[in-house]
Amino acid sequence: MSRFPSLLAALCFALPVTAEPLGLGRVAEPDEIAAWDIDVRPDGLGLPAGSGSVMQGEEVFIEKCAVCHGDFAEGVGRYPALAGGLGTLQDERPMRTIGSFWPFLSTAYDFINRAMTVGYGEPASDDEIYAILAYLLYSNDLVDEDFVLSRENFTSIHLPNEGGFYMDDRAQTELPLFTHDACMSDCKTDVEITARVPNSQ
Amino acid sequence: MLTAGPALAGDPAITEMQPWRRDLGDPIDDAPYGLPSPFESDVVRRRVEWLTPDAYTAINFTPLHELDGIITPNGLCFQRSHAGAAQVDPAKYRLMINGLVDRPLVFTLQDLLRFPRENRTYFLECAANSGMEWRGVQMDGVQFTHGMIHNVEYTGVPLRYLLDEAGVKAAGKWLLAEGSDAAAMSRSIPLEKALEDCLVAFKMNGEALRPEQGYPVRLVVPGWEGNMWVKWLRRIEVGDKPWHHREESSKYSDLMADGRTRRFTWEMDAKSVITSPSPQAPVLHGKGPLVVSGLAWSGRGSIPQVDITLDGGINWVKARLSGPSFDKSLHRFYYEFDWDGRPLLLQSRAHDSTGYVQPTKDALRKLRGVNSNYHNNGIQTWHLKSDGRVENVEVS
Numbered sequence: 271m272s273r274f275p276s277l278l279a280a281l282c283f284a285l286p287v288t289a290e291p292l293g294l295g296r297v298a299e300p301d302e303i304a305a306w307d308i309d310v311r312p313d314g315l316g317l318p319a320g321s322g323s324v325m326q327g328e329e330v331f332i333e334k335c336a337v338c339h340g341d342f343a344e345g346v347g348r349y350p351a352l353a354g355g356l357g358t359l360q361d362e363r364p365m366r367t368i369g370s371f372w373p374f375l376s377t378a379y380d381f382i383n384r385a386m387t388v389g390y391g392e393p394a395s396d397d398e399i400y401a402i403l404a405y406l407l408y409s410n411d412l413v414d415e416d417f418v419l420s421r422e423n424f425t426s427i428h429l430p431n432e433g434g435f436y437m438d439d440r441a442q443t444e445l446p447l448f449t450h451d452a453c454m455s456d457c458k459t460d461v462e463i464t465a466r467v468p469n470s471q
Numbered sequence: 472m473l474t475a476g477p478a479l480a481g482d483p484a485i486t487e488m489q490p491w492r493r494d495l496g497d498p499i500d501d502a503p504y505g506l507p508s509p510f511e512s513d514v515v516r517r518r519v520e521w522l523t524p525d526a527y528t529a530i531n532f533t534p535l536h537e538l539d540g541i542i543t544p545n546g547l548c549f550q551r552s553h554a555g556a557a558q559v560d561p562a563k564y565r566l567m568i569n570g571l572v573d574r575p576l577v578f579t580l581q582d583l584l585r586f587p588r589e590n591r592t593y594f595l596e597c598a599a600n601s602g603m604e605w606r607g608v609q610m611d612g613v614q615f616t617h618g619m620i621h622n623v624e625y626t627g628v629p630l631r632y633l634l635d636e637a638g639v640k641a642a643g644k645w646l647l648a649e650g651s652d653a654a655a656m657s658r659s660i661p662l663e664k665a666l667e668d669c670l671v672a673f674k675m676n677g678e679a680l681r682p683e684q685g686y687p688v689r690l691v692v693p694g695w696e697g698n699m700w701v702k703w704l705r706r707i708e709v710g711d712k713p714w715h716h717r718e719e720s721s722k723y724s725d726l727m728a729d730g731r732t733r734r735f736t737w738e739m740d741a742k743s744v745i746t747s748p749s750p751q752a753p754v755l756h757g758k759g760p761l762v763v764s765g766l767a768w769s770g771r772g773s774i775p776q777v778d779i780t781l782d783g784g785i786n787w788v789k790a791r792l793s794g795p796s797f798d799k800s801l802h803r804f805y806y807e808f809d810w811d812g813r814p815l816l817l818q819s820r821a822h823d824s825t826g827y828v829q830p831t832k833d834a835l836r837k838l839r840g841v842n843s844n845y846h847n848n849g850i851q852t853w854h855l856k857s858d859g860r861v862e863n864v865e866v867s
Contacts (some may be wrong), residue, residue: 291636294582298567298575306567306706309647309657311714338524348524359730364842371732372721380657381717389554389653390527431732435724438736444838448740449826452778454787458867461783461816463854465607465865 310380314425317379321420322401324408331405334392343367343409353409356430369410373432375424378403513537516549517614522603527555528654530597532618535744536752539764541592541622541794541801545681548621551597553654553718556683557703564687566633566671570647570709573638580687583671586628591670591693592800594768596620596739598696598723598845604832605841608863613749616851616863620768622801625691627672630665633707643709647716648690651705658699659713660692664737668693671704694770694799695737696845698723728840739770741829742848743777743804743821754859758812765790765819767802772824774802781808783816783852783866784831790819798824815855816866832865 310316322330332341338349345351355365364371368378379399387394394402404419407427413419419427479486507514516531523529533549550556561580569575597619603609610616639662646665650656660669670691673680680686685702692699698718713719713735725733745765748754754761767774773796778787790804804819821829832849854864 291638292586292632294585295568295576295578295636298569298577302567302577303569303575306649307569307708308655309649309708309714309716311710311712313712348521359726359732360728364726364730366721366726368721371726373734374715374720377715377717377720380714384655384657385554385653385717388655434730435720435732435734438733438738440733440736440738440740444740445825445827447838448828448830448834450828452787452820452822452828454778456785457787458783458785460867461785462867463816463864464867467608467611467863 308380308384310376310383312374312376312425314376314421317376317421317424318396319421320396320400321418321422322397322399322404323418324401324404324413324415326398327401327403327405327408330394330398330401334394334398335386335402338390343406352406356410359431359434367410368406369412369430371431371434372429373435375403375407375427375429378406379424511537514547516547516618519610519615528553530599530619532614533621534751535613535618535620535746535766536749538746539803541766541803542676543621543623543801545623545676545678545684548595548623548675548681548684549597549619550683551619551697552652552683552702553656554652557650557652558682559651559687559703561687566688566704567706568633568637568709569706571640571643571711572634572709573640574636576633576637578633580673583628583633583673583688586632588626588628589670590624590626591668591691592622592624592795592797593691593693594620594622594739594799594801595697595700596742596768596770598698598736598739601742601847601849601851602844604849605836605843605847608865611863612751613744613746613851614751617744617746617766619697620766620801622768623675624677625670625672626674626677627670627691630669630671630690630707633671634665634709637709639709642711645710645713647706647708647710647714648699648701648704649706649708650685650701651703656698656701656718657714657716658701658719659716659735660699662709664692664695692737694739696723696739699737723845725839725843725845727843733843736846739768740846740848741767741769741771741774741821741823741827743767743774743819743829744851745779745817745819745853748817748855748859748861749853750861750863753861754810754855757859758810761808761810763790763806763808763817765804767804767819767821768800769821769823769825769827770799771827773798773800774821775824776822777802777804778820778822779804779806780818780820781815784818784850787820812857814857816864817853817855818850820850 343353355370407413514537518531530551566578600619689702777790794803
């Protein structure tokens with residue numbers, strides 16, 4: 271029992287009550303969850319049943335994707351290339367494609383399904399998405415031309431740069447360097463302009 | 472006498488009658504939703520055509536050089552979309568919470584309005600802000616070097632209230648936030664962040680979110696990169712691992728010089744920039760009293776100090792902060808001095824409440840190389856010339 275009942279009562283009225291559910295909203299129906307829960311993870315969670323071959327994928331890709339990404343997934347205009355660039359990540363101009371950069375194939379399934387079958391893209395069935403991915407693996411020289419991708423063999427495919435990513439380490443590598451007393455006077459002996467906007471006066 | 476007569480000596484703006492003095496102004500019904508003065512028609516968001524493939528997966532920039540204080544007006548908040556700005560019917564708006572929860576739930580907009588609300592002011596900075604400057608100076612104006620940022624007072628429901636309503640299971644460690652637009656933007660967010668300070672927001676600066684900012688509901692992820700602030704929010708899934716989706720692996724990840732890539736670089740490092748003078752805001756008044764104005768911010772806290780140099784970093788003085796100082800919000804600084812008309816190399820340097828001091832661009836390049844695209848918080852230099860024009864430069 272509180273020794274300060276009036277204060278406690280005042281606090282109860284003053285602060286939002288969050289520990290107990292308010293009973294707002296309603297339970298989501300299984301069909302509703304199925305309609306929206308489209309995400310796919312690297313461990314295969316979320317992948318639908320289905321399969322598609324490189325040959326089928328080439329046909330679908332040329333019909334539905336090539337207008338922006340090129341027949342060989344080389345990219346058109348500023349729309350991205352999806353193939354090539356392997357071994358360029360330390361170059362002056364690295365090429366970041368599914369083959370050279372992306373860590374997980376599941377990301378491509380998820381993205382094509384969520385964003386490339388509507389809006390910019392064309393509707394595609396689950397089998398067609400598997401086929402497009404098979405063709406993109408082939409375009410990146412990662413599988414042979416008779417390869418068939420399916421839910422069953424999906425997680426056995428590892429992209430070349432899977433191990434090239436690491437968790438943000440700024441707290442260890444940068445924050446100690448940049449947490450210091452700042453110099454306020456005579457911090458340099460002289461200063462020169464070293465770079466200007468191209469074509470400026 | 473207010474009628475025409477012989478010309479009087481003095482300023483015609485005073486001695487001659489102006490039409491706004493002589494005639495009635497606009498009737499009160501002319502602008503039910505008010506607009507800026509026609510004389511301010513140049514104060515607009517601008518796009519850089521070559522930056523993106525088209526006008527749907529695209530970005531425009533806040534005109535920072537024209538603004539003051541800390542709040543960005545709603546119509547000037549930069550916009551980024553990956554499939555255009557969705558126009559969502561609020562009557563058909565639904566927010567689903569599913570996955571590792573005791574009760575998967577669906578909320579309408581009216582349901583959200585029945586939870587306790589909070590009002591908080593935060594900056595939203597795109598991770599790619601200043602990204603075009605990694606290889607050297609490129610953009611001719613603060614709107615383009617630093618304009619992927621805005622600062623807004625949000626009204627919303629703490630995300631933790633909604634998660635409490637659904638009951639997160641013990642195995643739940645990550646959230647997937649997902650939009651309802653044609654990109655169905657999706658980002659993985661650690662549960663701790665959601666419980667700490669994320670908001671499900673429906674108002675910006677007091678009024679409904681603008682369509683391009685996620686109307687009717689967006690996620691607010693304070694201090695973290697703008698892409699995570701999912702607009703047109705339709706779903707929160709609770710899971711035990713991150714999803715590694717496109718915008719957190721192939722994009723919004725930071726390629727280092729050694730060819731390896733940092734992922735999940737969520738926090739925005741402390742940063743500042745002088746917004747005036749700047750290339751789009753030259754000094755037109757000649758020598759004499761000059762006001763330097765700028766912005767500073769940090770994704771890790773507030774800004775207790777900003778330093779200014781006029782000589783490219785040899786000597787620094789403390790700027791004057793004016794206006795509210797909120798965590799993870801823009802701060803406004805000023806430095807007033809008597810300009811003798813000599814060329815200056817102007818820089819600002821932010822200190823945040825953790826003790827972090829904004830580094831130079833070269834210090835960042837030494838650690839990261841020039842291909843990381845995102846998170847460029849290096850010190851900006853403006854060269855103020857004797858004639859008052861300002862150019863974007865880098866200095867030794």
